[in-house]
Amino acid sequence: MDAGARPLRWWSVVAGVVAGLVLVAVAELVSLAFSSSSAPFVAVGGGFIDIIPPWVKDLAISLFGTRDKLVLFASMGLVYVLLTGLTGALGARRPRLAAALLAALGLFATIIVLTRAGNGAPDAIPTASGTVIAVPLLVVLLRAVSPAADGTAWGRRRTLVGVGALGVVAVIGAAIARGANASREITRRAAQYVLPEPASTATPIPQDAQVDLEGMPPYVTPNEDFYRIDTALAVPRVDPTSWQLRIHGLVDRELTLDFEELLAEPMIEKHVTLACVSNSVGGDLAGNATWLGVPVRTLLERVGVKDGADMVLSRSVDGFTASTPLEALTDERDSLIAVGMNGQPLPRQHGYPVRMVVPGLYGYVSATKWLTELTVTRFADDTAYWSTRGWSERGPIKIASRIDVPRSFATLTPDAEGAVMLGGTAWAQQRGIAHVEVRIDDGDWREAELGAEVSDDTWVQWSLRWEDATSGDHAATVRARDGEGELQTDEEAPPAPNGASGWHRIDFTVG
Known part of the structure; x- marks a missing residue:
């Protein structure tokens, strides 16, 4: 065997990784035209979050805080590189089997994409496109780096440089596409509406509510600094022109509102501190903001809640659900279907265009972002996302x-x-x-x-x-x-x- 053959077999590993990166880069680029969860890493990561035990989630948040999603993406990337590298190594001797394994990996991701809430058949196109391009590319790359295809020293060097350059381009392309997906702006849509004047404004904040001590957090948390803990790896892309809120279940009459109809409802402004149940003692997963929205109780009064109901199951566009005690939405605490935060339309990462804000309850049972549905029901009949994973059903905030x-x-x-x-x-x-x-x-x-x-x-x-x-x-x-x-x-x-x-x-x- 030629002395250069063994080093070239390592290039089979590189070929596998490069083909895998091309799959992701193509899928991420194409997913810009589809839902945010059509990207394979987002879909697979979301599926992983759905099945992990609660203690794993708590550990990740305690260790990494609001960077937990970034760490998950990095971990997934490492596992993916290992899998595609092993596929390439196998392809040094059996290229067809390696191609089949990469195709199976793409098919697996495509199936996961189709299982995500709100996704339909078209959302499979990005991952399928990446797979269709990456599988034959893997075969070509494996042949190019095989010992039999070395040719002259100059030809070998040129081939390997080309494979390496393609890998760099794939990494850059995947990173740019993921970044474009992650930071996709909706300011143009947000600017299409002006927040309505509230029927009642929030209590003015006295100057001495803020303790004058260097290092203290601001009394009102700026939107960009407000903590974000949720199950969405990618912020859902919600078009307010097609958004609707459906209220149904144990009610006398169902109600569906579009965004313009919601904005026309009498709104109030409230200062409310929200806290995440995952916040450790002394932690910073809490924030205080001024919220603008429609009191939930006014809409529940309109639909007429039937006797026996004790819970409202709120649902996000990404499938997340929260089980909120009915009394928390009908008493005098002014729970809101919110459209504004600190005088601005809701930031996309905090629920744009509509979210729930319920004083006194941890967010996992109340603060549903990207809200689209309210089902009036019973705790005995329905369970929510986290209550099926061992968390308590009602979630009152502790001192x-x-x-x-x-x-x-x-x-x-x-x-x-x-x-x-x-x-x-x-x-x-x-x-x-x-x-x-x-x-x-x-x-x-x-x-x-x-x-x-x-x-x-x-x-x-x-x-x-x-x-x-x-x-x-x-x-x-x-x-x-x-x-x-x-x-x-x-x-x-x-x-x-x-x-x-x-x-x-x-x-x-x-x-």
């Missing part, structure tokens, strides 16, 4: 408090009077926060000063001036008491099945 300043392991410099400042945030939606207490090391609990409270449904910022600060290493612990007198529990619990609990503690140094 929570955290230390924002200082950050863990930070060093604080005392002021001229020898004092240092601590600050943070606390929330207990529907009950409000009455007190926040901070303990330095193992000392007594100290009452923190609260910023102005805007409503029971929004968080409160707090500050504590530690006047007798001593140099060295210290720990700080925070706890809160809600407006009904309940003290935040120190019993530690993970996010599953109904939200984390415990007191937030940090270590810091006074220099």
Whole structure:
């Protein structure tokens, strides 16, 4: 055997990877003309999210936070490179079998695409197109890098450089297409409508609601900084001109509204703090915003809810469902079918054009984005996406408090009077926060000063001036008491099945 044959067999691995990348690049480019979930990585990743145990999801969020989707895509890419590389290695001796395996991989992805909610037969075209191009390309590449096709040294070098260049082009093409899919703008559509004037505006936010302490988060979370945790690997592309909301189930009469009809409904404005059930103690998966929308109870009154109903199953265009207790949508808390966020149309990543906002409940049972359907039903008759995966059905938000300043392991410099400042945030939606207490090391609990409270449904910022600060290493612990007198529990619990609990503690140094 020629001494160059063994290195060339490694080029069979490269050929497999290059063909696989071409499949993805073509599919991603073609998917721009179809639904966001027609892209193979999005569809397969969505299917993976649907079947993983809840603890895996919690682990990913605890480790990577809002970057969990990026990590999933990177992990999928690594697995895909390994699979296509192994396919190429097999093709060094059996190119037809390698082609069949790549075709099977493309067929598998196509089937997954067809199973995603809202997808139809046309959405299979992107992955099918990529497969049709990549399979014969793999055969050509395997022949080109085989020892029998080496030819002269110059010819061999030219062939290998060509395969490598095609791989680079495929990587760039796949990256550009994925980026174009991920950042596909809808500002043109959003600009086609102006948010209606609300029938009632939100309570003005007092200036002293914001604690004046460097490092504190803004009282109102900017749209671009608001946390995003959902099951959608790609933001659904929803055209408001064809969007509809259907309300049906245990009702006297069904109701279907298009977007213009929804905008014509009397709307109200509310400040509401939302929190994710996956938020760990002291975590940042919570945000406060001013929402504009139609009170859900007005539409439920219009359809007439039948006796015996106790739940509303909301559905997203991507198939996600949430089970919201009926009383949370019909009482005086002003749950909203929202179209605006902080004075702007909903950002696409936060549910454009329509989403749910329900004060007092974790998002997994209430905050359905890209809303398209409300089914009035019973907990005994229907289950939602996460309630079938071991999470509790009703999801009331627990009392929570955290230390924002200082950050863990930070060093604080005392002021001229020898004092240092601590600050943070606390929330207990529907009950409000009455007190926040901070303990330095193992000392007594100290009452923190609260910023102005805007409503029971929004968080409160707090500050504590530690006047007798001593140099060295210290720990700080925070706890809160809600407006009904309940003290935040120190019993530690993970996010599953109904939200984390415990007191937030940090270590810091006074220099």
